[in-house]
Amino acid sequence: MKQDIILAGVGGQGILSIAFVIDNAALKDGLNFKQAEVHGMAQRGGAVQSHLRLSKSHIFSDLIPKGEADLIISVEPLESLRYVEYLNPDGCIVTSTNPFCNIPDYPPIEDVLMEIRSVKKAVLIDSEKIAKKAGSSRAQNMVILGAASKYLMVGEEALMEFIKVLFRTRGENIVNMNLRAFQVGKEAAS
Amino acid sequence: MAREILLGDEAVALGAIHAGLSAGYSYPGTPASEIMEYMIRALNKESGFKATWCVNEKVAYEEALGVSFAGKRTLVSMKHVGLNVAADPFMNSAITRINGGLVVVVADDPGMHSSQNEQDSRYYAHFAHVFCFEPSNHQEAYDMTRSAFDVSERFNIPVMVRMVTRLSHSRSRIETREIKKENPICYGQGQDWTLLPMNARRRFAHLVSVQPELIALSNKSPFNLLDLKDHDKSLGIIASGIGYNYVMENYSNQENCPSLLKVSTYPLPEALIAKLVNHVETVLVVEEGYPLIEQTIKGLFGIPEKKLHGKLTGHLPRTGELSPDSVREALGMNPREHLRIDSSILASRPPQLCQGCPHGDTFNALNQTLESYPKASVFSDIGCYTLGALPPYKAVDSCVCMGASVSMAKGGAEVGVFPSVAVIGDSTFAHSGITPLLDAMASNINMTVVIVDNAAVAMTGGQPTFATGEKLVKIIKGVGAPEEHIRVIVPLPKNLEKNIQVIREEIEHNGLSVIISLRECIQETKKKNKKGAK
Ligand SMILES: Cc1ncc(C[n+]2csc(CCOP(=O)(O)OP(=O)(O)O)c2C)c(N)n1
Ligand code: SF4
Numbered sequence: 001m002k003q004d005i006i007l008a009g010v011g012g013q014g015i016l017s018i019a020f021v022i023d024n025a026a027l028k029d030g031l032n033f034k035q036a037e038v039h040g041m042a043q044r045g046g047a048v049q050s051h052l053r054l055s056k057s058h059i060f061s062d063l064i065p066k067g068e069a070d071l072i073i074s075v076e077p078l079e080s081l082r083y084v085e086y087l088n089p090d091g092c093i094v095t096s097t098n099p100f101c102n103i104p105d106y107p108p109i110e111d112v113l114m115e116i117r118s119v120k121k122a123v124l125i126d127s128e129k130i131a132k133k134a135g136s137s138r139a140q141n142m143v144i145l146g147a148a149s150k151y152l153m154v155g156e157e158a159l160m161e162f163i164k165v166l167f168r169t170r171g172e173n174i175v176n177m178n179l180r181a182f183q184v185g186k187e188a189a190s
Numbered sequence: 191m192a193r194e195i196l197l198g199d200e201a202v203a204l205g206a207i208h209a210g211l212s213a214g215y216s217y218p219g220t221p222a223s224e225i226m227e228y229m230i231r232a233l234n235k236e237s238g239f240k241a242t243w244c245v246n247e248k249v250a251y252e253e254a255l256g257v258s259f260a261g262k263r264t265l266v267s268m269k270h271v272g273l274n275v276a277a278d279p280f281m282n283s284a285i286t287r288i289n290g291g292l293v294v295v296v297a298d299d300p301g302m303h304s305s306q307n308e309q310d311s312r313y314y315a316h317f318a319h320v321f322c323f324e325p326s327n328h329q330e331a332y333d334m335t336r337s338a339f340d341v342s343e344r345f346n347i348p349v350m351v352r353m354v355t356r357l358s359h360s361r362s363r364i365e366t367r368e369i370k371k372e373n374p375i376c377y378g379q380g381q382d383w384t385l386l387p388m389n390a391r392r393r394f395a396h397l398v399s400v401q402p403e404l405i406a407l408s409n410k411s412p413f414n415l416l417d418l419k420d421h422d423k424s425l426g427i428i429a430s431g432i433g434y435n436y437v438m439e440n441y442s443n444q445e446n447c448p449s450l451l452k453v454s455t456y457p458l459p460e461a462l463i464a465k466l467v468n469h470v471e472t473v474l475v476v477e478e479g480y481p482l483i484e485q486t487i488k489g490l491f492g493i494p495e496k497k498l499h500g501k502l503t504g505h506l507p508r509t510g511e512l513s514p515d516s517v518r519e520a521l522g523m524n525p526r527e528h529l530r531i532d533s534s535i536l537a538s539r540p541p542q543l544c545q546g547c548p549h550g551d552t553f554n555a556l557n558q559t560l561e562s563y564p565k566a567s568v569f570s571d572i573g574c575y576t577l578g579a580l581p582p583y584k585a586v587d588s589c590v591c592m593g594a595s596v597s598m599a600k601g602g603a604e605v606g607v608f609p610s611v612a613v614i615g616d617s618t619f620a621h622s623g624i625t626p627l628l629d630a631m632a633s634n635i636n637m638t639v640v641i642v643d644n645a646a647v648a649m650t651g652g653q654p655t656f657a658t659g660e661k662l663v664k665i666i667k668g669v670g671a672p673e674e675h676i677r678v679i680v681p682l683p684k685n686l687e688k689n690i691q692v693i694r695e696e697i698e699h700n701g702l703s704v705i706i707s708l709r710e711c712i713q714e715t716k717k718k719n720k721k722g723a724k
Contacts, residue, residue: 010539019361023195027363035361037197038303039220039651046541061439062360062432065514067526082536087529105537115531 002055003153004064006083009075010100011048014141018073019050020166021145025158026054036062045102047079054153073148075127075141076100077112084119092121094148094189096140098128123147123189130184139181146185156186192366198357199224201328201364202267202295205335207232207239210370212262212290214241215250217621218650219269220304221358222297226267227651238372245656246592246621247272251279251294258283258292259383261376263339267295270311271591275622277314280348284318285393287346287382290373291339297353300478301511306572306591308509310479315350315456319397321404322350322456323413324431328362330454334413336367341407345400354478356432356511401457409461413454416462417444418469426470427521428453428463428483433476436517453477458486467496474520475500478512542577548709549575551681552642553585555689556611563697566609567602571595571623573615573649574711575642586613593622596639600630603637609697610637617647620656624665627704631670634701638693641666641704642681644711652714659708666704675703682709 005022009015019035026033036051051064066086072093074080080095087093093116099109116122125147127140134143142163149156163182167175196204203225206214216226229241244250247268257264266276273280273296280294296311315322321341323334331353338349381389408414418426426449429437434452441447451466453459467473467487473496475484484500492498499505505520506512518525543550552575560566570576570586571594578585588598595612603610614623619641630637643662647653657665666676677696679689689707696703 011541023361027193027195033362036356037359037361039224039359045539045544047539059362060435061514062356062435063513065439065518065526067528078535078537078539081531084531085528089527089529091529102542103537103539107535107537111535115535118531119529 004069005052005071006069007050007073008079011046013075018141018145021162024162025154028158029154032059034059034062075144093119094123096127097124134181134184135177139178142178142181143185146182147189149186197224197361198331200228201331202335203228205332206265208369209336209339210263210372211239212372213257214265215244215253216267217244217247218647218653219272221355222267222269223650243653247276251276258288258290259378262290262373265293270298270309281318283348284320289378291342292348293338295351297358299355303355311352312482320347324352324454326431326434328364332364405457408455408459411455414459415452417450419449423470425472426466427474429476431478433478436514439514440518472497546712548681552707553578553583557585559690559693563609567607568611569595569598571614571618592618596623596626599637600635603635612639616643616658617655628669636700638696639704641706643706643708646711646714648711671704678706681707
């Protein structure tokens, strides 16, 4: 039993927070994991991705081989497409539909969404609208995590537990808002 | 035994702390920064040791040497090009009689994710005749760092731990072991540390004489694994570091993997390599970095009757980092099936200066001033401001190594470049910019140095800087720059016209001027506001 996941987004969108929650939840569920991160120039609006591998047995490579990924979780639509060749033929994309346009040649968003829909299993989420409903557009990463949760091999309970841990220092309101974002994200995907 | 989730870098740091570390030193640099960051965070929890950022890698290494002289264990960490800066103390320390264990961790960046080159530090270990560990995973990063201290003290040499980006910045779980006590203080002997020729000759002869023992240590090391298969002798693999992971990734289980030698230590385990090579017809060498193992085995003439495959033969790419996919191809397997899309839609998204970054305002002012000087050259340096090379600014003409902006501007100016402008950050200035400025000042060269002082080492995540604001001005005065040509500007959109005026005046001044463009990195301002709000 294994699951290979690519997390994608733009620097500052909080994909490492998603990784933190899944990593810890996996450990709690007794799984091995490896998670290759990108550090260094993250805060400057460049493309960011992380390879996250979960398995019951030993994991060798920190990087996912092309064609092995089961899931792409992306907080930005164009970024969800950047790593499609890592997906296996039955692989699934869970992505936000809200573009982050900080480049002059961002393609027309309809084209981007059409390309995403060409993948057999694609879950598209208006994360901005849903996050605002939950309390703040900054919780989009947790909306997307919620939307992806039913595809993950880690349990929902463990995920929720580490969302609490992640936001603990910011006070109860922020914790609850992010838990809400996770829940509405999950509902939006089903 | 406890379990922890750690980055590869953090596993190194924790291994050192648990090995009885007394002091750690470093200068920031991707992908090594997280080693020191972890140590500094651990300071509050685990008592005893010291851990500090230093002004540059050479200083960091020499401070570690002082600790070793006093008989205590010390770790110095840096990115690969940092070892170029620290090469002088590194090479010479191999001749001294290291007293307390000294471990130098060097994080290479194959693929140049955030570096100027992809040099392979294993060559430095070889060059200095010292022992080197190359971990392939987090547990090994922890365990090998611990062992490195023991080897250092047993042979009285510095020992290197070679990391690479993919391990440094990958997170996984490790199991920790008992925490050792620090060494008692115990001074080194003068004749072993004073590298006058008479001492240095004796010490170097000693270093050469222990090489066979280091090779023997490699041959016996539990980190080097030899697995010879009798059923198939056609192919054998020598894999080192994370190259080993990429090999194993392509075999569903250990049984169907060909004969394999996993190399984790240098000098190379010669006896084990001989056994593998003798056992098979074709040897594939899989190593991250330059083809060091492959070239060593091949020598000038290769091995009669055997085929040797690797980077030199084109079976693996010579540049960039390895991947499970490139190794798969070298193993002669078909690529896995994968999804495809029309990739023409993938507009690239390069990193860019943050919205409102002070460097953007400095470049706007500089670019507009230089519109009237079509022959201007802007020699830049390394930091966030190097992104000024990209659109929309396209403001700089060079970026070579830390400090080179000032020295290159001097060289250019001397042979007729005008205006000759250097752009350098405050941390880079402290690291390597003061000495070239002293040099340029000595002959009052006609050039303009712009110090973009954002009060942080921003590029690598906002570590503290040594010379900012008032202190920076004092240093520049001390170097001998005339006070009327040391100008401070504040890079903000509302100051654009004023700033253009200042830059123009200083370019027109026939001699050396220094302009300090002073405004805090906005990421640092945000961090402080967050802390204040708590
Ligand atoms: C010898 C060496 N050490 C470290 C680095 C990594 N590095 C790149 S830029 C930089 C510092 C940048 O600080 P500063 O000059 O203040 O510019 P800022 O990023 O703050 O704009 C460092 C440490 C390097 N490239 N070379
Ligand atoms: S981190 Fe600071 S210095 Fe770097 S681009 Fe952002 S604001 Fe500018």
